[in-house]
Amino acid sequence: MANARAILSLLQGCNSMRKLHKIHAHILINGYQHNPSISEKLLNFCAVSVSGSLAYAQLVFHRIHNPQTPAWNSMIRGFSQSPSPLQLQAIVFYNHMLSASHARPDTYTFSFLLKACEEAKEEGKCREVHGFIIRFGYDQDVVLCTNLIRSYAGNGLIETAHKVFEEMPARDLVSWNSMISCYCQTGLHEEALKMYDQMRISNVGFDGFTLVSLLSSCAHVGALHMGVQMHRFAGERRLVENIFVGNALIDMYAKCGSLASALSIFNSMPKRDVFTWNSMIVGYGVHGRGDEAITFFGSMLMAGVRPNSITFLGLLCGCSHQGLVKEGVQYFHMMSSEFNLKPGIKHYGCMVDLFGRAGKLKEALEVIRSSPSQHDPVLWRTLLGSCKIHRNVEIGEMAMRNLVQLGSLGAGDCVLLSGIYAEAKDLQGVARMRKLIQSRGIKTTPGWSWIEVGDQVHRFVVDDKSHPDSREIYRKLEEVIHRASLVGYAMEESSLVAAPESNTQEYCWETSTSYHSEKLAIAYGLARTPEGTSLLIVKNLRVCRDCHNFTKFVSMAFDREIIVRDRVRFHHFKGGHCSCKEFW
């Protein structure tokens, strides 16, 4: 004979549906099915627990006579945690609650509803729930406002999210952290970093959550100095031991070109997870140091950490940039044969690059043909890039035809093929590309470069005149070009030769009068930093040949180390040489 108290404590310790069925039987035998605290507990377990069952919860719910707010909340919460289309049932249930019962929604109800909207990716629903919240007078609640920020941002409405943030009556640490992480996850890293200045003024302090998002943004824009500052803050609060913070620090240092610092954090970590190892492996990979990525991969396995698909992206990237064809092929196969990981489109892209870069264009083509995603423009674009490196007109044209067919031809692709024609002395081909690029309907990706000087990240675009110190920057650039030319730099004048090389490069035909964004960033960096300090430039596209050449001579003429992180990899320029050994 179990009494009500005993049943409640059984429910408390319940961790599987099997146990639950037994307890439910007890409840029925003892006639407790109408005891509200027992049926609510039962319902809550079925609806919310990971080992529960929403279907069972619905049965229990419908047997409850006159369910109160807690019961409705359990159901709404259960639906909000459900997989994809089912979440919106949460809103259906809510409407049902309003129309068919006397139970009133509370702040918890809305919190669960917003969670459902965040996952469901339906911005209309998000606005709808916001309306409910206002109607019930809960729009001043800090937690609900924070929920709203996440829901709006998760639905692509970052500006609305920011508006909620601005207008909420008071912001605590969690609201700040949420706003910053929303910017970070939306890719608006400059905005995220700007929030930090305002956060300091507002005196809410910071914690590990703050640092993780900010470090991720520092990593993306290459803000090394700010990252170092975060590292110091982390040290003061003993947050470096926090695995999330440690991982974010490793990634930040690796992405800001300081593999040595990344390694020293790695060595000091008391615990390491798959993120820790991946950050190192991807770090070595994008620096073109495939052999070290491979060594770390071996240690990772020894440490008993299971690799995931990102681990292999890092490995394959390293192999392709170091020309380790045999190893790359081996790891590609290992993915599925030993770790049961299905190669994704990115992995196939690496394989196309691995063969293409090594001059094995036929094999690269074979990879595309055999991949499950042969209609993906990225693969053909990668192949086109390889054709440029190895001057192959025939396969280049084939790649181009495929891009046209897939309707995803961009200006960069035309520039690339034009370069291939130029090197084959096919002037008509060049003219055709030039014409194509000027026709409408061709997509262009605007290029930009970031450089961190002092505590500010500066962004430049091609021929940028918007910087407040623009005049000075152009004057400096003239001087830089002059000094570079004294040690052998010659700007490539003809548009035929100077047409940038890669699909995703900044393109411009009138090269003799245009300055790519990284030249402006380099000039600014040279003007504003002490002699001998190294510069870090981060680009969203790939470096063109002229800029690559330019940077080599600048590193010699000014005796500076210049690190350029482009869309795919790192270039370390020093004394007139680049770490990529012209292999990019």
Place this chain on the structure above:
DNA sequence: ATAGGGTTAG
């Protein structure tokens, strides 16, 4: 009874 925040790739 129950609520809000974190890292790698893209």
